[in-house]
Amino acid sequence: MRKLTQQDIDDYLQGLQMEAYDDAKGIPAEARTTKLSGLNPLTVDEGKAFAEFIGEHLEIPIYDGSESFTEKYLTGAFSQYFDITGMEHQIASAGIKHDMQLMQVQEARTAFFSRDLKEYQRIVDSLKPVVIPNQPTIHTSVSTQAIPQSQEGNVLTLAEAWADFVKYKSDWTSRYKKEMEGMFSFIGLILGVDTPVTQIKKSDIKNMLEVVENLPQRNKNPYKKMTPQECIDCDDIGEDEFIASKSVAGYLKLCQSLFSSYLTDYKDIYTVSPTHGVKYDSKSKPYGVYSQTEMKNLVAYFISLSDWKKWVFLLLAYTGARRKEIATLTAESVRLDADSGRYYLMIEDSKTEAGTRQIPLHNKLVELGFINLVNQIGKGKLFPQVTYNNQITKAFHDIREHLDIPYLNDYSERRIVHSLRHTFITSALKNTGNHILVQQVVGHEHSNMGQTKRYTHKLPVSDLLCVVDGIKWV
Template sequence: MHEEPEVLPLINDMLAQWQASWEDLSDKEVKGRIRYTDILVHLFGKQPVNITAKEADKLMKTVDAMPKSNINPYSKWTQTQRIDAALDGSIPKEDRVTSSKHALKVYQGFYKWLKREHIIDESPFNQMRYENKQGGKRGAFNIAQVQRILDFSVKCEDPAKKWVPLLMAYSGMRNGEIQRLTKSDVRCCQVTKVWYIRITDSKTIASSREVPIAQALLDLGFLSFINTLDEGRIFTVSDKWLTRYYSGVLKRVCDLPSVALRGGALSVYSFRHTVTSLIRSAGANIAMTSAIMGHSTEGGIQAHYTHTELFSLQELKDIVDAIPYRPKVSDNLQEVGS
């Protein structure tokens, strides 16, 4: 007697549950998501969530064929009329949307949520990529730009507004990694007596690592801040908080351009490019850079035989402490850690 295959929930039903979790989104963000989930519902709403890669490809081709909704006559059409026109290929190329970037991000976000909720094992959108207006290239902040961010952040009373940019500037941690940090992830090595942050539950094996806490952060009182917290997450902010905070506050207040001097879009991710460049300049080789940043080492023999966990935390801290910028504060705060 064979077992019946598991019947997964329908896309319509799971989209309704996902939408109920959007409480931290702005009205504009909600409308943007609905615009793209309407297309998913139109095509596959009554199907189980495990659509095939071929069906996902059909969905993205439909998005690419959609008309711009802000020009006539399409601005007067319903979304259903626009989708039907995209499906029959009747929209002239010059009237079609210029990018499917945001749609893909919405679909990837939905299927990432389904995976996190243990509804599916794999996403049909995993291998899909988009290129941004800068051709996919990210830029790095220069030292003066980071200095402005640090000088502003160190004066903020809100813990997230203060410590998140400071941590990123001295560690290059990813946004998601900082969000998942808990009080128990801040530790002291019993051998070297170096304070470090344990990063786990990251996107690859290489991403799991132990990052020394820069002396500049210790001098600012980072451990004292940690000691005031209850167990659990250090920063209770939403997934989109840092992106919105950067574009809505930091970029304006710190007078940051949209594009780096030598090209590449500037964003919160630019901290990773800056830190990587600076620690390499301070003498970190590829393997040491991987140990700090969570990058995979290069392929071949080096990747097979290099074990980044064998580097001394003190050795890595010396590299991190060589990062040249320092927040300007009126008082020289001293750490009272435990």
């Protein structure tokens, strides 16, 4: 991999700055587009409060020296294609520079809502990128074209490394080989079989173990009939149906054998194996929930994002829906309820009757511009960039790690992306005290209904509003 240069960083930042500039330019049109969607625009006070909240959150890392989300994002993006050794300070400076641009966008919003149009225009003009003649502007949506793809020549992909490793382990019995190949079918799906092995980092191994730890036991129905990908995508697994701790430890042992013993010690591909220092301790099975403070920090970060992650994670936090339900949403899934005048999500891709349901859209999502996104897309998938559920899991893992939110809570319960659903349900039950309403919103079968169940029909959107409206993360 060639060394990262300052020019590479500057080229990438140009695309980020263009996005910030476009966001600032679009502020005056927000009220009208919101009105055209049949909604009420933000009031002056709400607009100022929103800008102040985001701005304060962005400035914290600048003054306390902590790693910002932008810096972590840039480090991850560049390290996939470059050798970033010795460029840590330049990447950190780039992260701060872009965070300050994002703060300027919020300052522009404050000026606009304060009716100081002269100051608003000054800030917008200051954000405009300087375009060098004959050099096209790079937008982040296509910026990976500016970053060279793998230039590692004959570096092995994970699939090729595995094939060589299996040959190397010629003393494996046929039974043990079959067991190891079964485990690798999951490892390959999570890490990506086409990924050059030199791009696999310690954080990827940790994320892989989290995914594996939340797999179901494949010797039980309905999981034994599922493909590995379906098992990875599976949500709402019973507490007594999770994979055993010793099996998870087996996945780590296999990775240590592949990455450390073979690729590092035998093939000299790594100087330090990505499994170095990675440990796995047996943990309890239940999912935990996030505290109110943790949810505030998480949602604040979700709001600060600008790609699919922003809306996918906000929808997970404010609907209690499953990963797959959000990942597969279409513009047609977002509908307006005539009785209540509120938008809702129509979840239809479900294997159960309870899973087919209407979820009222939280007002916070509307205020943040979700309906504008839906209207812009018009038809088809809202998040075509999300091609598999583990993509969401990995992105959330990085955010949680960056915010220093522990994987385990005080009760040794695991907190992963699916814990957003558990947190929503816990909060909704506390606020409403009505299990039936919450069960319908999140797609659970009505419990303890007995014979009454056959006479109980789906409640209208207007009756479900109290479930989502009681959720207040920020």
